[in-house]
Amino acid sequence: MATIYQDRVITAPVATPENQPFYDAAARGELLIKRCLACGEHHYHPRAICPHCFSDQTEWVVAQGVGTIYTVSVSRRVLPTAYAIAYVTLAEGVSMMTNIVDCDLDALAIGQAVRVVFKPSEGGPPVPMFTPV
Amino acid sequence: MSLKRQACIVGIYEHPTRKAPDKTIAQLHAEVAHGALADAGLSFRDIDGYACAGDAPGLGPLAMIDYMNLRVRHMDSTDTGGSSYLIHVMHAAEAIATGKADIVLVTLAGRPRSEGSSGTVPRNFGANAPDVPFELPYHAVTLNQYAMAAKRHMYEYGTTAEQLAWVKVAASHHAQHNPHAMLREVVTVEDVVNSPMMSDPLHRLDCCVVSDGGGAVILARPEIARSLNKPVINLLGAGSAIKGLNGGDIDLTYTAARFSGPSAFAEAGVTPADIQYASIYDSFTITVIMQLEDLGFCKKGEGGKFVADGNLISGVGKLPFNTDGGGLCNNHPANRGGMTKIIEAVRQLRGEAHPRVQVPNCGLALAHGTGGVISSRHGSATLIMERA
Numbered sequence: 457m458a459t460i461y462q463d464r465v466i467t468a469p470v471a472t473p474e475n476q477p478f479y480d481a482a483a484r485g486e487l488l489i490k491r492c493l494a495c496g497e498h499h500y501h502p503r504a505i506c507p508h509c510f511s512d513q514t515e516w517v518v519a520q521g522v523g524t525i526y527t528v529s530v531s532r533r534v535l536p537t538a539y540a541i542a543y544v545t546l547a548e549g550v551s552m553m554t555n556i557v558d559c560d561l562d563a564l565a566i567g568q569a570v571r572v573v574f575k576p577s578e579g580g581p582p583v584p585m586f587t588p589v
Numbered sequence: 590m591s592l593k594r595q596a597c598i599v600g601i602y603e604h605p606t607r608k609a610p611d612k613t614i615a616q617l618h619a620e621v622a623h624g625a626l627a628d629a630g631l632s633f634r635d636i637d638g639y640a641c642a643g644d645a646p647g648l649g650p651l652a653m654i655d656y657m658n659l660r661v662r663h664m665d666s667t668d669t670g671g672s673s674y675l676i677h678v679m680h681a682a683e684a685i686a687t688g689k690a691d692i693v694l695v696t697l698a699g700r701p702r703s704e705g706s707s708g709t710v711p712r713n714f715g716a717n718a719p720d721v722p723f724e725l726p727y728h729a730v731t732l733n734q735y736a737m738a739a740k741r742h743m744y745e746y747g748t749t750a751e752q753l754a755w756v757k758v759a760a761s762h763h764a765q766h767n768p769h770a771m772l773r774e775v776v777t778v779e780d781v782v783n784s785p786m787m788s789d790p791l792h793r794l795d796c797c798v799v800s801d802g803g804g805a806v807i808l809a810r811p812e813i814a815r816s817l818n819k820p821v822i823n824l825l826g827a828g829s830a831i832k833g834l835n836g837g838d839i840d841l842t843y844t845a846a847r848f849s850g851p852s853a854f855a856e857a858g859v860t861p862a863d864i865q866y867a868s869i870y871d872s873f874t875i876t877v878i879m880q881l882e883d884l885g886f887c888k889k890g891e892g893g894k895f896v897a898d899g900n901l902i903s904g905v906g907k908l909p910f911n912t913d914g915g916g917l918c919n920n921h922p923a924n925r926g927g928m929t930k931i932i933e934a935v936r937q938l939r940g941e942a943h944p945r946v947q948v949p950n951c952g953l954a955l956a957h958g959t960g961g962v963i964s965s966r967h968g969s970a971t972l973i974m975e976r977a
């Protein structure tokens with residue numbers, strides 16, 4: 457059995473003053489995460505104040521855009537087309553919710569290596585998704 | 590100070606409706622309040638505390654207290670999704686123990702079935718919820734977020750689809766005796782694993798029902814409880830916790846029950862082995878397995894083995910659970926199952942459960958709720974109760 461990925465309409469994320477740089481970068485094809493200057497830890501989703509040590513000294517960094525699937529589920533009876541929702545653990549150590557795209561959804565597995573791709577949203581910025589390498 | 594035996598549950602009511610397009614949500618709240626007062630043998634003028642969560646209309650307590658014309662000095666609108674009502678009970682007991690209230694009413698009601706709301710619709714709390722822009726584009730719904738937790742649990746511990754199915758099988762064995770249950774047909778492991786795949790590894794029969802309705806509980810000071818005509822049910826211990834995504838350093842293999850459970854057990858001075866009946870939140874089959882582990886009924890990762898072979902079936906297994914059929918078969922009003930968890934635990938302690946599922950001489954029971962979403966952010970609450 458194979459379930460080949462099909463494009464779907466993606467609800468646009470609403471940019472806020474706190475996350476605007478993330479979506480500006482997405483438009484350039486870059487995945488931004490945040491790093492804390494006080495404790496050195498990365499975090500996701502990006503915040504003004506570090507969720508690990510509560511320092512307000514956080515900076516944007518460009519992630520390598522590669523990682524592995526932490527968990528994945530193919531939803532078949534939610535939308536007209538099947539889609540794969542997942543958490544991907546980035547090389548930097550943080551995990552992010554995402555979709556896995558441009559592949560056979562039935563072949564996806566935990567631990568699989570993936571890289572970021574950007575998919576257009578409906579009337580908003582592109583959103584980071586991942587595809588098997 | 591401890592809450593142990595400082596407050597009693599004196600009234601319970603589960604609305605018999607499962608579909609109520611012709612009633613308002615406020616009306617359903619008032620109807621379950623009416624029912625719980627009748628059960629307790631109290632008047633609405635006796636109430637001096639009230640709690641509700643986000644299922645109530647308007648600003649919750651403001652809308653409902655005015656609508657029912659209550660006169661209260663304790664009010665609580667804590668909202669942690671389906672676990673809210675167990676937290677309301679804990680807060681009500683705190684208010685009673687400190688003299689801030691004598692009799693507290695907690696209500697839940699909603700009409701998701703009539704309104705077409707379910708676990709396959711994204712929860713959009715608006716752009717001001719900081720997580721929403723990072724989850725809504727991926728079409729995260731309740732169903733597939735629980736599925737992701739189940740998938741990881743299987744990966745780490747070897748939990749199987751058949752083990753998940755045993756949770757539904759047990760619930761169905763209980764629901765067959767409940768005339769109000771939405772799904773009364775007894776199902777087998779094969780029925781569950783052969784039902785349509787919704788979001789792997791969860792099949793349709795791994796999911797709870799969507800129902801209209803509601804429920805209410807009333808707490809009172811022990812002296813008041815002893816003056817009423819029902820068995821006295823003491824609250825022995827309570828605990829609550831919230832778990833999130835930890836800044837992206839995630840572990841989806843456990844729930845906040847890991848924190849709320851020990852807190853409740855310590856206060857009650859009992860252990861999981863002492864519990865004779867457990868109401869365990871059952872939005873999905875995986876929810877039950879993870880909570881049983883986190884509450885200490887078995888070791889982490891052994892929940893699948895624990896639930897297999899009918900171990901949750903009353904009269905068959907070691908830990909009778911959700912003897913009303915639970916959210917998986919009976920009722921999941923407002924898509925929030927915490928209230929019915931309390932109600933069935935009290936029925937068991939009173940000896941009022943259906944005779945075919947009643948635990949003999951049930952003296953110690955646990956009710957546990959999980960609200961929100963297990964693989965992003967959720968609240969947990971645990972109550973331990975005894976028959977005096």
Ligand SMILES: [Zn+2]
Pocket residue numbers: 492493494495496497506507508509510511
């Ligand atoms: Zn930091």
